[in-house]
Amino acid sequence: MADDLPISIAERRLDNVPNYPDRHEPVGFMLRLIKALHTYGVPSYELERLMTNVADQLGYGLQATVVPTSITMTFIQDEDKPRTYVIRSNSGEVNVDKLSRTIDVAYAVINDEITTEQGAKELTEITNSAPLHSKSWMILCFMLVSTAICRIFGGGIPEIITASVTGLVVGVFVNVGGLRSETVSNLMPALSAFLATLISFAFNYWIGLSSTYIPVVSGIIVLVPGMMLTIAMAELATQNLVSGTARLLGSVVIFIQMIFGVAIGAQLAALFFGEASITTMIDHQLPRWTVWIAILVSSWSLMMLFQVRSRHLPWIVITTASSFFVSRWAGAELGAATGAFFGALTVGVFANLAYRIKQVPTAAVMMPGFIILVPGSVGFRSLTEILDHNIIGGLESAFNMIIVGISLITGLLISSIATLPKPKIKTEPLEVEATATKIIEKDDE
Template sequence: MRRAEQTRRENPVHVKKRVDYRRRRDFIIELGKALHKFGTPAFRLEAHLYNVTRSLGLDGYFMATPTLITIVLWEPDRRNKRNYHIRVKPGDLDLGSLAVADQLVDDVISGECSMTEALQKIEEIYIRSSSYSTLTTMLSFGVTSGAFAMLVGVSMADVIISSVIGLVVFGILHLVERTDNYGEALEPLAAAVAALIASAFSHFVSGVNVPLVVLSGIIVFIPGLSITMALKDLAARQLMSGTARLMDSLMCLCKLYFGSVLGSSLVGLLWAARPIADTAVIPGWSPLIAVPLLSLSLVAVFKNRLRDIPWAVLAAIVAYAGSLFGAAYLGDSIGPFVGALAVGVYSNIFSRVTNSPSMLVLLHGTVLLVPGSKAYIGLNQIADSGAFTNLPEVGGQAFMIFMSILAGLTFSNVIVPSRKTL
């Protein structure tokens, strides 16, 4: 009763300010949760939340990690600071929802959308389902694996087998997503099944390159992109987030490799492995088809908006062409620097022209630089040789590729700064 009487006696202006603060606070918190769920890197997430907070008339500090978001908010004319700690799960890429959330922020800042409407819309975005059907996503997994197999220069038999494995891998992913207890076993299970299928095909089809077929079949799980984003976090002094992402990516790579070795060993109990025979490789012009096809298939995996598809495919072409040009003049390890620089400049121009986040197309180009597959192939070469004498050389090459990509993305922001922090 006393509290109710006190509330009625309060100045209506103060009550309105308190309600307005709570709405802005709730919007910032929900926005942070949504952007984290959609796979936004920590350095971009923190910078974006800071800019939005200042635009809404508040001030704050932010810290994001793969499993925790810490938000400190206060009003500029007051000293009281309020702390909020939100426990979250590591996010998955959803570039379509990311674009919708970014547009909502623009509408709120411009006054086209009230804070009450924004809170309802951000909740709808948070729980929205993918724009792509299960069948479309399944086909995209198969096309992604087949297109990557074309890029590594193997035979058409390997391309077909890789596509089949990609379809099976999606089936495993779809089944695991329906359960809550087997998520940690997804990567080794998918790799083991991929190795079983590839080894079985190699017994009946001559010339199958089992290691590269397995790699192509599970390419969606290869953490090349996540390793690159982890290093980008570290370069931006986001030490906690970068370290956590890096260790998670390396653990994912090890689980994939163990699963492939386990699958190959199980097949070895049934029959001996056949040597790789000399077969006709796919034509040299196949990358002209494989590069846009790979980027187009990743649209469903990354859940892009339909309007961003042409830009995303062009980003992949720019990255791949730049990487080839750089490798021709600077070597295989430094070549990705040119590709990353080109796609970084391109994505920032895209952001300026369309007023959209550069991430919508940047990730398509970064994937084409394929740093994760280099590390996986290096592990496979070490195991095949029976010794770890080549480990420094392979590790050094993979490290240089990652650093080249990171440097290219960093310099691109200096040449053409992005209009958006996302």
């Protein structure tokens, strides 16, 4: 970053904070390790458990409190007075490759395979390493994910064309425009929803759409905080109440921003294209086998977006297709909540199998598999219905979203019965649960 550009508090490097321990010292290493893991989206219950094991190996007592916007760590050693450090850090990029490599560093220290000085050097290399997939690929994958999700949601040819254009425009905006200003980045959900709504109504005016809702939600599906909402519920279920509540409210704020963008987009579209409203009617006009092509395309695209190594694609496709089939079948037979439960259970089981058989990072399998299961689109629909003054329908959709979210978490918690093999630790074995964002893993470099 250039010297003349302002640096936000959340982005400030610990190396530049006065009086912080050097990164080569044990405490300095642990501070930077937890900040890196927090940045890559590790939930509180996993992060606190892992850091406690690192601190035990290095001879420190540790009390850690992690919430989505900050980290508090208190270190205790022998007769020294406790030392407390507070780190301002927002959860940042989703990068499974860097996450997995950072986890490897943590376990290498736990197993006494490397020193904290070597670990600190590796953390620097990981942070400074280039992404596996470039921004050009990210923009393309935004478009492909939007196209595939539109078909999975039941869109026809006009809706798919609209969703493709929407995904391309949003992808360019997110990957280019959103990086130039922190204010624009904070308003990204609202601005993206505004663009998606305007494009959807424009195509409805030009070619006619059975549903204006499907292209909108498909175009911004990557930004819909369904995964964030699911993690929040998992943290609440594991008694991490402060972190879970904060993350839950954060997801609600993002939903509200998106609905505000939809409202402004609809008002502006009405000026250009006449009276316009969000319609949700689905027109099934494509063969059912096209859904499986959409799943394959979305699996590959999500692999790129989440920065997963290409060799893990077969497991991602198998997991995504299996969870989709199971959730749809169970949903048709037993209801949406039961379908979500069995879908999540399927994702958890396949993530465990992938780790056991090929040492595939579980985050690499779970995150793409969850995109078609998380209740984000349901929450978005509930707010659009409220926006259209359909209060009863909106509240019903919101209630369904909560039930689906609880079902997902329950399915993942039960899938932890198929326990992952534990990394070999020379001290006490670390118990690991396969939960909504299972990230304690070892990547096969």
